[in-house]
Amino acid sequence: MSIEASHLTESAQKALLLTDQERIYKIKSDRWIGYxxxxxxxxxxxxxxxxxxxxxxxxxxxxxxxxxxxxxxxxxxxxxxxxxxxxxxxxxxxxxxxxxxxxxxxxxxxxxxxxxxxxxxxxxxxxxxxxxxxxxxxxxxxxxxxxxxxxxxxxxxxxxxxxxxxxxxxxxxxxxxxxxxxxxxxxxxxxxxxxxxxxxxxxxxxxxPRWELNDDFKRLLASFEKMLPLKHPSELKQDALASRLYAMCEGYIGELSGVLNTAAEWAILNGTEHINQKALAEIRWTPPSERKRQIDRAQ
CATH class of the missing domain: 3.40.50.300 (P-loop containing nucleotide triphosphate hydrolases)
Known part of the structure; x- marks a missing residue:
């Protein structure tokens, strides 16, 4: 395994040997983040x-x-x-x-x-x-x-x-x-x-409680990154990406998982192999509060 995979857990490193579709399937599967x-x-x-x-x-x-x-x-x-x-x-x-x-x-x-x-x-x-x-x-x-x-x-x-x-x-x-x-x-x-x-x-x-945008949230992002089988580091805990991700998930860990899974899939299919600002923009994620407003307006 190349040095590029040192940002991943051992299990995620092994997943790099899978096909793109197999990696996407693994990304969509349940995983435990022990915060x-x-x-x-x-x-x-x-x-x-x-x-x-x-x-x-x-x-x-x-x-x-x-x-x-x-x-x-x-x-x-x-x-x-x-x-x-x-x-x-x-x-x-x-x-x-x-x-x-x-x-x-x-x-x-x-x-x-x-x-x-x-x-x-x-x-x-x-x-x-x-x-x-x-x-x-x-x-x-x-x-x-x-x-x-x-x-x-x-x-x-x-x-x-x-x-x-x-x-x-x-x-x-x-x-x-x-x-x-x-x-x-x-x-x-x-x-x-x-x-x-x-x-x-x-x-x-x-x-x-809901997560806050602080060091604990950044450590959570780092834990997620280690488990997403992407070939290159995303540096999710960096301030700009962390702030963008927090705005998209609004502090809900289930929403965060959905955002990261979708962005990781996009990164694999588009060959970038890491999550960046472009990936987060391309997936067009609707935050939960906006989804609720859309439902309220439709009623």
Whole structure:
């Protein structure tokens, strides 16, 4: 490998041997950027996993705006704690489970999601109490410790009665199985929890704020650059490029990933092999606030 590739991680260097289309495919694939605050949150999640079972298990709610890395962080926690063979039984041990909350607060659909994650056979039309019995039995069997519920703000899509009923399900599972529950959602999720004060008191809120244009953001850019398989350095952390990228992503890490992926693809297809001001201009990226204004004007 030539010295030009010294700006990349070992994995990204190996990707330079791929065809252009294969590199573009790799660029578009999910990747984990382990920035310092994300590592702190993962450590707190790990503490939930290590917590001894008791009658009042600690819970956490991970809050952030849309496209700011909440789901990626939650899934990373799950990837770091996969299911493994149970040497004393026929099934696996699954210490962590990830599911999405149903689009409306519905107990039956929630149990369906859990059973789907366990690849367990069930009839969608089955009575809720039977599904509940099956879920409890299986989650005990796999020795679940932490249940991650993404999009938990969907609770607000139902009436106040249904919101409270759904939150009672979460409280019941936590109490009955002595597991921790991690909710993931927007700031509206906190409002949803307030309808059940006893449960809200058990949830520690963790905020994922938007990035600011500072040294931390420039270090984030440097981390992204090392993972994008481009043949030449882009020097994304330089002031002019960093400012332009920040204006395009507006501090959302998901938006930043989209901008860089699109610009990297342009750089490969046009033979420049690095991201510069021309690449950022050519991709014609619309910042999220402008997209929202366009939607508002169209209504």
């Amino acid at each position: 310092p605050y994300a590592k702190e949150v993962l450590q707190q999640l790990d503490e939930l996993l290590k917590h001894p079972r008791n009658n009042r298990m600690p819970n956490m709610i991970l809050i952030g705006e849309s496209n700011n890395g909440k789901t990626m962080l939650a899934k990373r926690f799950c990837q770091l704690n996969p299911a493994f063979d149970n040497p004393n039984g026929d099934s696996v041990i699954a210490p962590v489970m990830y599911i999405q909350a149903p689009p409306v607060p519905d107990e039956g659909r929630f149990y369906n999601a859990i059973l789907d994650s366990l690849f367990a056979p069930y009839r969608p039309s089955e009575r809720v109490d039977k599904k509940q019995f099956q879920v409890l039995k299986l989650l005990r069997y796999v020795e679940l410790k932490v249940l991650v519920v993404d999009e938990i703000h969907h609770i607000l899509a139902g009436s106040l009665h249904r919101q409270r009923a759904f939150l009672n399900v979460l409280k019941y599972l936590s109490n009955e199985l002595q597991i921790s529950i991690v909710g993931v959602g927007t700031k509206d999720a906190l409002r949803a929890l307030q309808t059940e004060p006893q449960l809200a008191n058990r949830f520690k809120p963790i905020q994922l």
